[in-house]
């Protein structure tokens with residue numbers, strides 16, 4: 001059975017990966033620009049920035065529909081409240097970032113209720 005929300009979840013995770021990659025790229029290019037390299041076309045950089053903002057908006061819209069089957073909260077949107085004690089950590093990251101990183105392993109832990117969620121059947 002096809003599962004539209006699971007597909008949406010995958011697209012959502014990929015959009016976050018792309019945002020992270022572009023963000024690193026933009027930071028790198030900005031640093032190069034600041035250190036005096038003049039080969040950067042700022043017009044192109046502007047398009048990349050608009051694309052990045054578009055993806056972030058897309059992610060927020062998608063993320064609204066991707067909810068925990070146990071507590072019905074948005075799995076990849078984190079408020080200011082501390083995460084559940086069962087919530088996973090990875091390197092210096094915790095909370096929603098780890099959820100997104102582990103999305104394609106199929107098993108994540110909800111940052112709100114601490115239940116294990118299968119991302120292939122949402």
Ligand SMILES: [Zn+2]
Pocket residue numbers: 068069070071072073110111112113114115
């Ligand atoms: Zn939950």
